[in-house]
Amino acid sequence: MDRVRYLIDTLNKWAYEYYVLDNPSVSDREYDKLYDELKAIEESTGKIEFDSPTKRVGGEPVKAFGRHAHVARLYSLDKSVSYEQLEAFFTRVGKSAVNPEYTVEYKFDGLTMCLTYDGGKFVRATTRGNGVEGEDVTAQCLTIKSFPLTIKYKSLLEVQGEAVIRLSVLEEYNKTAKEQLKNARNAVAGAIRNLDPKVTAERKPEILFYNVNYMAEGSLPTQVSHFDFLRDNGFKVFPFLRLCKSRAEVVSAIEEIEVERKSLDVLTDGAVIKLNDCAVRDGLGYTDKFPRWAMAYKFEAEESTTRVKDVIWQVGRTGKLTPLALVEPVELAGATVKKATLNNYGDVLRKDVKIGSRVLIRRSNEVIPEILGAVEHTDGSVPVEKPNACPYCGSKIVEVGANIFCPNKKCRPRIIGKMEHFAQKDAMDIEGLSEMTAGQLYDVLGVTDCSRLYSLTAEELSKLDGFKDKKIKNLLTALEKSKTVPQERFLFALGIDGVGKVAAKDLCRRYSNLGELARADKEQLLELENIGDVTAETIVNWFADEENLAEVERLFAAGVRPTATKKVATDGIFSGQSVVLTGTLEGFKRSDAQKLIEENGGECQSSVTAKTTLVIAGEAAGSKLDKAKKLGIKIIDEAQFKQLLGS
Numbered sequence: 001m002d003r004v005r006y007l008i009d010t011l012n013k014w015a016y017e018y019y020v021l022d023n024p025s026v027s028d029r030e031y032d033k034l035y036d037e038l039k040a041i042e043e044s045t046g047k048i049e050f051d052s053p054t055k056r057v058g059g060e061p062v063k064a065f066g067r068h069a070h071v072a073r074l075y076s077l078d079k080s081v082s083y084e085q086l087e088a089f090f091t092r093v094g095k096s097a098v099n100p101e102y103t104v105e106y107k108f109d110g111l112t113m114c115l116t117y118d119g120g121k122f123v124r125a126t127t128r129g130n131g132v133e134g135e136d137v138t139a140q141c142l143t144i145k146s147f148p149l150t151i152k153y154k155s156l157l158e159v160q161g162e163a164v165i166r167l168s169v170l171e172e173y174n175k176t177a178k179e180q181l182k183n184a185r186n187a188v189a190g191a192i193r194n195l196d197p198k199v200t201a202e203r204k205p206e207i208l209f210y211n212v213n214y215m216a217e218g219s220l221p222t223q224v225s226h227f228d229f230l231r232d233n234g235f236k237v238f239p240f241l242r243l244c245k246s247r248a249e250v251v252s253a254i255e256e257i258e259v260e261r262k263s264l265d266v267l268t269d270g271a272v273i274k275l276n277d278c279a280v281r282d283g284l285g286y287t288d289k290f291p292r293w294a295m296a297y298k299f300e301a302e303e304s305t306t307r308v309k310d311v312i313w314q315v316g317r318t319g320k321l322t323p324l325a326l327v328e329p330v331e332l333a334g335a336t337v338k339k340a341t342l343n344n345y346g347d348v349l350r351k352d353v354k355i356g357s358r359v360l361i362r363r364s365n366e367v368i369p370e371i372l373g374a375v376e377h378t379d380g381s382v383p384v385e386k387p388n389a390c391p392y393c394g395s396k397i398v399e400v401g402a403n404i405f406c407p408n409k410k411c412r413p414r415i416i417g418k419m420e421h422f423a424q425k426d427a428m429d430i431e432g433l434s435e436m437t438a439g440q441l442y443d444v445l446g447v448t449d450c451s452r453l454y455s456l457t458a459e460e461l462s463k464l465d466g467f468k469d470k471k472i473k474n475l476l477t478a479l480e481k482s483k484t485v486p487q488e489r490f491l492f493a494l495g496i497d498g499v500g501k502v503a504a505k506d507l508c509r510r511y512s513n514l515g516e517l518a519r520a521d522k523e524q525l526l527e528l529e530n531i532g533d534v535t536a537e538t539i540v541n542w543f544a545d546e547e548n549l550a551e552v553e554r555l556f557a558a559g560v561r562p563t564a565t566k567k568v569a570t571d572g573i574f575s576g577q578s579v580v581l582t583g584t585l586e587g588f589k590r591s592d593a594q595k596l597i598e599e600n601g602g603e604c605q606s607s608v609t610a611k612t613t614l615v616i617a618g619e620a621a622g623s624k625l626d627k628a629k630k631l632g633i634k635i636i637d638e639a640q641f642k643q644l645l646g647s
Contacts, residue, residue, distance in 0.1 A: 007038040008052050012149075065135040065193070068124060070114055071158050072214035074131045077107075077272065078290040081298050083251065086273070089295045090247050097280045103223040104242040104253035105210060106261070107270035107296050110164035111189045113137075113207055115147065117157040122149045127192065137192050143201035147209070148234035156216040159235060161209035163188050166265045169204050180350045183303060183360065183372050184267040208266075209235040222276045231630075238266075239626035243276065254297055260622055261299075270298040303362045305375050306330040306337070308355050311348070311384045313391050317417030318497050319405040321387065321397065323348055325359070325371055332363045340369040345386045346402040356381040409547070410448050412439075418495055422450045426501055427493035428482040432475040440464045450493075451554035453479055483560045487513070490562035494552070496542045498535035506531070507539075512564060514552065518543040573644050574602030579614045580628070583621030585638050596645060608633065616641050 011034055042048050080086045093100055112128035125141035126134035141147075144163075151157075165188040173187075174180050181187040181203075191203035209230045212220055220226050223241075230237050240260075242253035254271045261268045275281050275293040284292040310326045323342040330337050340361045342348050352374040353359060363369040389396055390406035392413055397404045406414065416438045423433035430453070441447040444463055445456075456479070461472045485493075491514070492504040499507070506528050511517040517539075525536035542548055579602045581593055588596075593616070594604045605612055608627045615628040615635045628635055636644075 004038065004041055004049065007034050007041075008049055010034060011038065065137065065195075067129075067133050068126045068136045069133040070126065070131075070213070071116065071156065074112065074114055074128045074134075074160060074213060075286060075291050076128075076131065076289055077294055077296040078287075079270075079296045079298050086250075086295065086297060087247075089273070090250075093275055093284065093293065096284055097275065097277065099245075100280065101276040102244045102250050103274050103276050104244060104250055104257070105272050105274075106238055106240055106257060106268050107272045107298075108162040108164055108208055108238075109185050109267040109269040110162040111185075111192050113141070113161050113163050113192070114213060115141070115159050115161070115207075117151055117153070117159070118155075120151050120154045122147075122151075135193065139197045140192050140194065140200040141207075143197050144205055144207060146206040146236045151233040151235075153215070153229075153233055155218075156214070157212070158214040159209055159230065160211040160213045161207040161235070163192050163205050163207050164266050165191065165203055165205050167267065168265050173203060174350065177350075180352075180373050183362065207236065208238045210237065210272075219278070221278055223274045223278070224276060239623050239630060241626075256622060258299055268299075269302075270296050272296050300332075302332065303360060303372070304330050304332050304337075305358050305360050306340075307358050308353060308371075310355055311342075311353070313387055315390060315392055315406050315411060315413040315417075317414055317421055317495055319407065319409070319411065319414055320344075321390070321404045321406060323384065325353065327359070327361070330361075332361070332369060337361065337363060337369050340371045342371055344403045345384075348384045352377075354381040354383050412442055415442050415448050419447070419450060419453070421495050422453075422493045424493075427489055428485055429478075429489070430475075430482050431478045432471065433478070437464070437475075449551055449554065451551055451558050454483070454555075454558035454560070483558075484563060487562040487564055490560070491517075494542075494548075496539060498532075498538050503528075503531060503535065518549070572599065572601030574600045574614070577602045577613045578605050578609075578611045579603065579616060580605050580608050580612050580624055581616050581618070582624035583618030585616075585618040585641075587638060587642065593641075600645070 038052065042052065078089075080089065114126050114128060114134060115122065116124045116126075124136060125138045126136055128134050147161075165184045167184055170181060170184050170187055181190070187203060188205050191200045191205050194200055210227070212226050212229055220229055224243060227237055227241050240257070242249070242256070244250045244253055250273055254273075257268075257271045273295045275284070281291070281293040286292060306327045306329075308325050308327055311323050312326065313321045314324050315321055321344075323345065325340045325342060327338060327340055340359070342351070342353065351359075351371060353371055354374065354377055357377045358375040360372040360375055361369045362372055386404070387397060390408065390411060393406065393408050393411040395406050395408040395411065398407050399405075408414070416435060419433065419438040419441065420435045422428055423430035423438075433453070441453075441456075441464070445460055447453065447456075456476070458472050458476065461467050461475065467475075486508075488501075488505045488508040491508060492499065492501055507517060507525075510528060511520065520540075522536045522540050525531050525539055526533065531539075574597050577597075579597050581590060581597075581604065585593055597604055602614075608615065608624050608631070610631075612628065612631075612633050615625065615633055616638070617625045617628075617635055618638050625635065
């Protein structure tokens with residue numbers, strides 16, 4: 001039995017590190033080895049301990065949801081959509097509190113959950129329901145690995161959280177699902193409130209906790225202490241909580257959330273402002289529906305419905321045809337939306353999109369909105385037809401997996417897209433070579449290869465509309481300057497599908513020149529951290545294409561001489577360090593700071609992970625700083641950074 005306890009405790013510890021801290025300490029193979037051993041012992045003895053990780057699997061479907069009364073009522077939140085409305089909340093609180101402090105946290109768009117513990121053991125999970133009682137979804141929640149089955153606190157306890165499904169998880173699920181899930185909110189509600197726990201497990205929800213709803217013994221003095229208690233007892237808490245001493249700081253925190261949330265992998269729709277002092281909260285009390293001491297600030301909607309007017313097919317630089325829906329104008333997240341994207345024809349079918357149908361669309365990260373799925377069809381709805389030929393050059397299309405391609409490498413939009421990509425700032429940085437200019441070069445001068453750009457003359461450029469002496473001189477100067485870009489930018493400029501800026505940099509650190517890279521096989525490429533199976537195969541195939549190699553030779557013949565990527569210093573002040581920059585640095589551009597770190601032996605990361613050894617935090621540092629603190633990673637400020645650099 002000692003062995004069983006060891007296995008359970010070890011597996012639960014590893015699961016906590018993986019699912020709660022996002023900081024795995026062992027490989028999947030090591031975890032599976034111990035898990036299989038535990039499962040074998042349980043099967044031979046017929047005994048399963050209360051907190052065994054083997055219980056976290058989808059069991060048999062339940063016949064119906066039971067109802068369960070919460071120990072303490074779960075209130076919803078009053079909402080504001082403007083700072084004027086929020087000001088009224090501040091005024092109301094200010095009548096009962098002197099110099100009040102507030103906390104600001106994310107408002108997640110999922111399904112509110114209440115988990116009950118007694119004697120330090122998980123007892124039950126229920127939905128919020130009407131706030132007094134909810135549906136018993138214990139069997140479904142047992143499939144979720146991001147909450148503890150046992151905790152330190154031993155008295156009766158209720159904790160509140162939001163069940164969510166990460167956007168990346170939803171996207172991956174929809175790739176193979178027979179029935180598409182239109183958005184993360186509906187997906188998680190359907191996962192938790194499904195009679196079959198196996199369905200819950202397949203959709204991989206998790207719970208982010210934010211409130212202690214009831215505790216039989218003891219009390220928590222502040223909202224900050226609520227978060228500390230939850231973390232200390234092993235609950236997953238989103239690493240963003242701002243303690244604000246003024247209204248201005250509250251507004252600043254809300255603005256921080258509004259910017260940051262666009263890059264999150266979780267659906268959010270606002271911020272939650274709470275009075276920090278729980279004693280003052282008790283004095284303010286509740287209305288019939290809401291606590292008087294809290295307020296939700298709702299952002300503009302990022303999802304809406306509209307009608308599809310038409311679907312056109314665009315051709316990118318790789319030849320891939322992408323369907324673009326033209327929709328009736330709709331206001332979404334502060335912008336008028338007239339177009340929405342679909343990934344491919346398979347996406348059209350999975351989402352049941354037809355011309356004339358109403359569809360649900362989402363706008364995020366200030367890019368073209370995405371269609372999530374059809375809402376309803378009308379009598380006049382017409383299926384979207386898959387093209388048999390390229391709409392631009394007429395070439396017969398080629399199907400590769402779920403995607404369709406124009407095989408003609410000289411197709412106009414392919415050439416223009418390739419030139420535009422080649423010229424962008426992070427590639428060859430050819431200022432003045434816009435999409436419009438690329439179109440003119442193709443139409444007027446017959447330019448079909450990027451290498452041809454370097455033989456352009458002033459006389460030729462004068463034939464283009466809008467090109468006078470100054471503009472001609474500037475473009476020719478930019479072309480000449482671009483001949484000596486760093487190797488990783490040149491590799492990125494070539495437009496190999498899947499080779500972005502990060503992958504290009506990693507490849508150039510490993511391979512000193514294109515010749516070495518061209519000779520690498522798939523297995524060697526897969527050894528690099530940012531190169532996956534598909535990208536590795538794409539790279540090998542790209543260098544196997546004689547036409548691609550000929551174009552590279554033409555570029556070299558034109559005088560393009562990429563400079564070798566500097567090898568990472570081994571004796572610098574950041575030698576062996578994996579460094580994350582967060583917040584605003586007053587004395588450095590982000591790119592300059594990264595360059596200095598790399599020149600001094602460090603490796604820059606975009607996010608805080610188990611590999612991170614140092615975080616440099618500037619002003620208004622957000623969740624990355626919080627995560628670093630939680631993981632115990634060394635943190636320095638800008639002044640200390642300058643000291644290390646000797647400046």
